Amino acid sequence: MNLLNIASDDLPESSLEQSMSAVAAAIADPSRVSMLCALMDGRAWTATELSAVAGIAPSTTSGHLSRLLSNGLILCLTQGRHRYYRLAGREIAGLLETLMGVTINPGTSAVSRTPRHLRHARTCYDHLAGEIAVKIYDFMQQEGWLEPGGAALTPAGKTHFLHLGAVLNPLSRRKACCACLDWSERRFHLGGDAGAALLTLFRQKAWIAITPGYREVTFTARGKIALQRQFGVMNP
Structure with a gap:
């Protein structure tokens, strides 16, 4: 046979x-x-x-x-x-992000060629990506907000999200939380429902400014203060 x-x-x-x-x-x-x-x-x-x-x-x-x-x-x-x-859907956004990374960052180069404004902070469909997002993810890991591997928020992480006002969707069919490899930083940032909730929070509190049609994220004066106080990100 x-x-x-x-x-x-x-x-x-x-x-x-x-x-x-x-x-x-x-x-x-x-x-x-x-x-x-x-x-x-x-x-x-x-x-x-x-x-x-x-x-x-x-x-x-x-x-x-x-x-x-x-x-x-x-x-x-x-x-x-x-x-x-x-x-x-998010899968298509992820595919496009990967293609952008392959195009802008050839595997033979160890130096990122991503435009500085996009490398600093950008949107990836419904969550935050870039250097600032990676720093936030590192902070969450160090503070015990994330389970090993970033597959879920810990009870402490959920408490902190609640305190911040980031609304999680317990009925969501997507991953509650996941580690996304950032193509410009080659390190992880926060994805899944938790990542989307965080970006929504940043928008609602006017911590960021986004020009429609552009992925670049600019942190407002309030946002910079919040990044330092809530996530230990200095000089964002």
Whole structure:
């Protein structure tokens, strides 16, 4: 009995390899890459806005969006007569982050080539990334807020999140907490539901300023004070 033949026969017409190639081809266009990068800020964008950021005519935008939709990279949300587009999920954001890291930081170089403003602090879909995020993660580890490996918050960590006002979702189907490898720092920052809750808190308390369409995060004067007091991050 040839197990390889059985496995091959059981595969659907669109094999894993073909599906991967289709996704790669969908990404492999400068205009579509520009759209995907814009959607990394976590917002929903209109086709007109995406055509502007990609620098293409509105008449050609629908074809690009259809390509991204058909390959599961984005979703279309309808509200009344308006249509909005956003990334299909955190996994797609993670894929794009990885591609950015491979492109900007060649494996042969030990020196980060990430633009300084992005390396300092940026959003990664729904959580914070960059140098500041790594420092926050290190603080949480040192203070015992995280279980070994960063798979969950400790009781002390949950208490501190409650004290800060970071609302966790006990019914979330995603990971409650996880260690995400930061592609610019090559160290871990906080992901999962806890990471999203922390970024939401920073926004609600106006500790950060984010320009729509850009991933760069700027800490306000209040935010810098909070980073020092709450997370021991000096001179953010």
